Amino acid sequence: MPNARGLAGFNPRHLLSIADLNRLDIEMLLELGETYLDLSVQKDSKNSVLAGKTLINLFFENSTRTEKSFELAGRRLGADVINMAIAQSSVAKGETLLDTAATLNAMNPDLLVIRHGASGAPALLAQKVSCAVINAGDGMHEHPTQALLDALCLRQAVQEDGGQLDGLRIAICGDILHSRVARSNVQLLNILGCEVRLIGPPTLLPADADRWGVDVFHDMKTGLEGCDAIMMLRLQLERMGGTFIPSKREYFHFYGLDRAKLAYAKPDALVMHPGPMNRGVEISSDIADDPDISLITKQVEAGVAMRMAILHALSLRGDRA
Ligand code: NCD
DSSP states (O other): OOOGGGGTTOOOSOBSSGGGOOHHHHHHHHHHHHHHHHHHTSSOOOOOTTTTOEEEEEESSOOSHHHHHHHHHHHHTTOEEEEEEGGGSGGGGTOOHHHHHHHHHHTOOSEEEEEESSTTHHHHHHHHOSSEEEEEEETTTBOHHHHHHHHHHHHHHHHHTTOOSTTOEEEEESOOTTOHHHHHHHHHHHHTTOEEEEEOOGGGSOTTGGGSSSEEESSHHHHTTTOSEEEEOOOOGGGOSSOOSSOHHHHHHHHSBOHHHHTTSOTTOEEEOOSOOOBTTTBOHHHHTOTTTBOHHHHHHHHHHHHHHHHHHHHHHHHHO
8 A cells, every 4th residue: 555655745735726735746646646656556455545435526527537537536435425316316406515515524424526617616615625626527628637637647658768748849720719728837847848739720819928938839749849748639619609629520630640740749759639539530540549658548547547536645644734
């Protein structure tokens, strides 16, 4: 079982944004995540770090990977895990987020994971409950645990070739405007010393992207030049209130990742996608399913390990309080 020594000095109470973490916190989480990733290949990967603790998963938006990986992470650490099915809860009867928070708080959970369509909902909840709150995606704002698992996954892949994250050139491509994954990843990769590029059509790039500490490109050819890794994003149609692209076919033609566009990047460039993927819209199946190029399945694997590390680290703070 990993011990807590490696977390000495880890002080964040919640994980609402990457801004809650400094470089040292991030390095500690990545180290612990790596330990859990190594342990996950062992037959009995369960332990009791969170024995006697309660984790509540509160997902107001759909999720496959994130919700299931938090559930699995909690169970593997021995926690009691409750998944709130929002559609069958009092929320469906009109209860407000704050009333739900007060109700859940009265049950004395130790960790609360929330995904919500409104930016800032996890931060609001964190003010109302006495346990650690983890943002599992809030509107278009942030998705810090996704950024951390992406960093863990990429770090593992480059370390296998004797490399490191610091100094890598990474492109984040596609629907940046609606992406909480992009917002968290830009911050995290910048802290870790990567050179970050954003590539997308002007309609799908935030107006203030040039102030994010990135280089902005509108075409894949120049944007992907010299890139070590490419993070593709889903076209988030559910967040689009109007027409942002002429058609999915045209979008794929200009921004979908296929072999021809991948050739603009470094020869051994790695491809990532947080999922769910829209095949043939932002990425071709040919690339997504090529294990020599695509880290997509490994990202899911890293997701469980990283979330184990996050739950472990935040639960210690509760123990100290
Ligand atoms: C992302 C999300 O929900 O923001 N997915 C995820 O957590 N794996 C990205 C997306 O929905 O496109």
